[in-house]
Amino acid sequence: MKLGVTVELSRYDPGLIYAGQKQFDCEHAVINSFVHNSLKSQTKKNLSVAYVLTDPSQGDRFVGFYTIAQHMIDVSSLSALQLGSLPRKIPCSRLVMLGMDKNYKGRQLGSRLMKHALALTKSVSNQVGSFGMYLDADPMAVDFYQKLGFTLLVGDKSPDPSPMFIPLFRIAD
């Protein structure tokens, strides 16, 4: 079993320089490139908000993150959940990107980021209508999201990407 690490979770500030952001490596090329080249500009424009994990023992190094935005999905994409009668367009939060640096994986830190994102989804729904959280999963991460309560919207197969959803009433307090 890997030893726990003490990391801090905070809202990403595009006006700051984060140690290690340009070297971030979660072993996923698209997500790495997003962190290196687009995270700062996207969050500056408020196209999404990011939350980061930093490691104080490594000079506050950037070791993990997620981005979240408002979203709208068509009710037909939720048919797998059998939720009864709903309007055609469903407002929700969307997890856009998530990644943990390869040296910090397997320590429940990805789960910690996701639990924060789910709590945020729930809290935002008190102010702006939202039915839950949507995401497009990498097929390799489908099991990870299922453990957190997400359902695959396309049956048992995992296409690339794999759309997934969790309704608000399934998000634990």
Ligand SMILES: CC(C)(COP(=O)(O)OP(=O)(O)OC[C@H]1O[C@@H](n2cnc3c(N)ncnc32)[C@H](O)[C@@H]1OP(=O)(O)O)[C@@H](O)C(=O)NCCC(=O)NCCS
């Ligand atoms: C997916 C990712 C964020 C998980 O982060 P992590 O910190 O290693 O995950 P955790 O340690 O919190 O894992 C929580 C649980 O999920 C499991 N898990 C983690 N990654 C998994 C995966 N890819 N497939 C299946 N199970 C996985 C863990 O074994 C653990 O199970 P347990 O609670 O029974 O012990 C990380 O592997 C990553 O950055 N991957 C590359 C980028 C990526 O795929 N992002 C998602 C794109 S949609």
